Amino acid sequence: MARRTGSADLPLHGGRVPPWLSARMASLGAVICQAIVHEYGRDELLARLAHPFWFQSFGSVMGMDWHSSGVTTTVIGALKRGLRPIQDELGVYVCGGRGKQSRQTPHELGALGDRVGIDADALTRTSRLVAKVDSAAVQDGFDLYLHGFFATCDGHWTVVQQGMNTGTRQARRYHWCSQLQSNFIDEPHAAIDGPQQGEIVNLTDRRAAASRSAQLDLLSTLGPDKIVSELMTEERTGAGAVLEEQQQLSLPHLSMPAHHEVRSSDVFIRRLHGTLAAAAEQGPKDFPDLLLTPGVGARTVQSLAMVAEVLHGAPYRFQDPARFSLAHGGKDRHPYPVPTKVYDETIRVLKSAVEKAKLGNAETLAALKRLDAQARQLERTVSGPSFEEYVAQELASSSSLGGRSVFGWEAPPPPSAKAGKTRGAA
Template structure:
């Protein structure tokens, strides 16, 4: 069993009556989660795609929709802005994502933290998932979670316009940003993905940095030569590695988009003497197209190919949590307002009690742990 839910593009919006209940339930779950696991424990769970999706299902959102990310994060951000639990959220969908640096500065100052490392991290993880790791998805949602102890998590989402599918990228307190840095990636695995941050990419990254240090003119000549060779032209002096078909390799890169160099960015990189892959990725103007062109040259001219393995993970399907109150789009059944209100009332009373009395929640979890949803009821959301 593949155990991966597709996240297709869904339109529409959350009705007001449901949004009101979502806000209340989200707040209560966050209070209980922080009380049980601490702020770091909450961030660890938000960076787990299974837990995140279960949270989404619990509050009544679709189990297989791109909106499961944007709505859930929006509800969490709103709840944490009103409740002082020692953790806040910066960023969000579209225009809100561009306010991340400003919001991170406010949050960091509130917690007496230096904001600059977190602002840099925010930029870097966005660059990794748009430039260093390419599978045809364009980021449109970026949320940065920061707690008072300095722990952080990122949940960001990209959309493949052609396939009308989304994938969600989860990060948590990464020690490295250039070698298998993700906590998890939720979505459908692509046949090919340009992955320059795989764990075996050290030699590729080093060779790419060496190429950048030689300047944009050399890179441009190499790219044009490769394109000409792929069309059948053979220069007088040309070394052709055994079993290499330039046409196939070029087509692989072009399937992800155009190969166009930003000469200004590469010249800037050379002038700065960029020393590592992180610094290169953070350069303004270094986008997906430029990295594709650089990677093509590194693969064909220097015989050091990047990884083409997609890093999507395969979490267990959390569909059973849609049975808590129902689903917004009536899957597996319409949201039951009475049940939803009873759940909110129960949790409100629970929050008011001491920790010993809250053990009842853990007992309920044990009872339902092995419950399986009826497979015939698992149908895609309309």
């Protein structure tokens, strides 16, 4: 993947992920990572985790809130749990996390180095340095509270960390990747996600090199105590230097809205139509055995088509993370309750595909790739239901698909609604 990233507004949301969803997220996240490593290698997985748009879409396809800051915490936690049993086989390791877990990162890296043989001291220094840069060198009003460190047996790494601004109720996520940066202090970020906060002090911009040098000269000449004394004198007299405004980095900006519900304006509808058409046309060809399984049908193939895009899509495909929430819904019933039967079948098909691929039979994984290619081809010409019609159909079928949210199991629709239900089996 190219170094094409940007920024995003992430509203802070409270609440917890229920165990029934947390376990599924760990399973689905792990098997998607396995498929990416099998198809493209470990470095590609690191590059995708370092891409903020892909990361948000990844969390959405796993049934997490499609736009909230909680995606960062839950995705890192899910991968840490899901990859642990296969980490040595896959060569991918997850350290750190939120709060106390973030402070365990050096210890976890040290233990990993002893067991696997990678340079733990270098990785630990990296972990501390990127945290220091995002908390000190980039002064944007966000206090770090989460630090996730992804490492491979090759010694490559990606860091995903997040800060919060309690005053604005927003979060900013920072992405780093060892394969996508030249050094730590000259524009080192793979991306910075978060809301616009006016002028930001970013001493990592290469255009700030003169400022960094001047600060070092000032420190060596006056010393830290003298600098503090001078600043206090200036504040008392009302004097002070007028600093030249630094032009900030111009990155693509993904604005995650404050509204919790998924709206039609949040989704590229032609891409949804392409997915639906590919599931209907290519699904029976690629997954005949799946469609003959009792209780499994076109609805699962639709989810598989969206997962296939997460596996194979180019960076520009993830500009609307909300669309990926249509694969498995959301825990808070947005855009609709999680269809647990569909979710479980998605995991089953992917696990089977990966296991077969390990044994030399990559046909099912290849079918997923064809499904994604067909969706991209069809989206240019096909039409389909409106977003509102699609969601209404899903809600009408929710109870039959095992619909569940933090509010409980979805109740069957009233008899009048059943008559109009159009969705088939999972």
